[in-house]
Amino acid sequence: MSGVAHRLARLAAATARFTASIAREMRREWSEDRVGGLAAEIAFFAVLGLFPAVLVVAAGLGLVDSLVGAANAADAEAWIVARLQDVFGADNTIEATIRDLFTGSNAGALSSGVVLTLYAASRGFVAVVSALEVAYDHEGRRDWLSTRLVGLGLTALTALMVAIVVTMLVVGPFFGLGDHLAERLGVGGAFARTWNLLQLPVAFGAVVVWAATVYHVAPRHRSPWRAELPGAVLAAVWFVAVSLGFGVYLGFASQGANAVFGLLGGALTLLFWLYLMAMGLVVGAELNAIVARRRGIEFVARRTAVDRVTHRLARRHAGGDGDGDDRGVTAG
Template identity: 40%
Template sequence: MFIDALLRRLGLLRFGPFIAKIRAEVSRDRISGLAAEVAFFGTLSIFPALLMLATALGYIGRIVGSDVVDTSRAVVVDFVSGILTEQGPVNAVESLFLGDFGGVLTLSIATAVYAMSRGFSAVITALDLAYDLPETRSWIRQRVVAVGLGLGSVLFALLMLVMFVAGPLLGGGDAVADFLGFDSGGFRVFWNWLRWPAMLFALVAWAILLYKLAPHHRMRWRRCIPGALFSAFGWLAVSLAFSAYLRVAFGANQILGAIGGGLVMMVWLYMLSWVLLVGGELNALIDERLLARLRLQ
């Protein structure tokens, strides 16, 4: 009953017209094209971002220990090897985590910052279109916001990798039990189950931050939650489905090689970007209907 009342209050009781409205807004605001732009520049920034990640892991290794760094490196290389199945690119990625690239690092950072700023500029444009707002911020201010969101995304990916995938803080249940001084057994099972809700919560929090900071629109934090929930569940679903597809089609991917692997990565980034931008359209539509309800009262 509460859900029905909430949906009726938002004007969403009939999902058919609501979905049709979202589809119309997605088409009108060129969400597919902007998601493709984000995916292209995201793919362009992958290897420079990996070099930045390798450098950051080197510094973090002094705090969390070399075991976490080694495990994180293995996770990244294993992920890349599932896409760029040719051994040459995989070895190149692995060498990023083993070598010292002092001079190359500056160029890589500049390339990554440029590509990320272009990609997140497309995100800003899409979210402004969702709210039917003109972009009144200066070009420099918009690029500063885009670069900040891009660097924040790299740091967020690093934290997700260290905390949820490889690190002792939210790693396996045995490691956490030892870290906190608890006995293993039931705690290990409990913590391994807790890791997924914690990861989902982190994704929702990051999506809320994106929806709050990217558009030129003052929004309350709670009004960013519907799109953030949609994005977080969508990101997990897309990533899990894509991972399953790559495992099934692994033989065909061997034939595609490095070029095909790059296309696969671009498609994956495109789907993630599309989910993010559609979540923005969802927030804008719900916000519009809430404002319409308030005007009628």
């Protein structure tokens, strides 16, 4: 028994030393990469693109309602509004504005202008792409076109993922088919209880997958998916802690910022919340970069479309000399 206790003590000490060294590196990276400034930039552009993003999510829910029915899609919208109320309080202008956007949106009208709506909504993710390049210490950056295309893609992916995950949380796994199958097998009650227990882990897992996807796609590098997991888990924990803490803070702040500043207070509250969330996303990327360096994982920069065209023109000008390797270069 004493041997087991000794090994556990050594493991705890080693874990504490490792955590302390990671924290020291994180503090240095925080200062060198201006994490607070990067988060502020993301939050500002996220506010500008928030309401178009809500319209895109509403369009995604409009597509999903063909699978689950209009009533369930409306329940999913109500679930989103309720979660906003949990974070920002019952008396806030943000929740009312989002509800009005959901109510007034039209999926058919949105589909005709989906590119313009996506472009307006993608400004936050364009800032994310630039910020993560800094967090990963990349010397080469994406060109303008590549940055915008990645921002558009991440915006569309996020909106679709929100629509699908929220709908599953509201109507059950497999868009309600799991409930029907369980009822036919006579285990409907047990299935419902199990799903109620699994809802929060599923939601947390979805956030981890989303963050890992952002880390994998946004920066101009190739890396194994496992290299994105430490930061994705940290970011997900950060998001949950910030949202819960924000709701508690506004509750203790009595009437909240809205009672003092009205509509401006709601905007400031939203901006501060987005700032904290963006900080978590950047901190997760910093952790990935630190862990990758310790493990000897090299981030290999992707060649963008502009890079490939420039490379080919240079080879033609040189008479076709060169190794022809278009796969990428090691990022610093």
